[in-house]
Amino acid sequence: MTMIDNIGTVDRALRVAVGLGLIAASLFGLIGLWGWIGVVPLLTGTLKFCPLYRAVGITTND
Known part of the structure; x- marks a missing residue:
């Protein structure tokens, strides 16, 4: 399976x-450890995939 840009x-x-924002808020104690879920959008945004x-056939790629 290849990763084709879809973001x-x-x-x-x-x-x-x-x-x-979520990771920073967690580090500064504004929210709990659940803020580390920000790793998911950070990685998907960085990888553009x-x-x-x-899985659902969506693409927002320009």
Whole structure:
């Protein structure tokens, strides 16, 4: 299975921002350890690939 980019520019920027925000909030004690779930959108945004999008046939790639 190859990873073909399926995340567009706006989607990517939002994922990275949300991921970093959740991780930062967790590090600063604003939210609990669940904030580390921000790793998921951070990775998918960085890699420009979302396995869930592929499974359901969605793409936001420009």
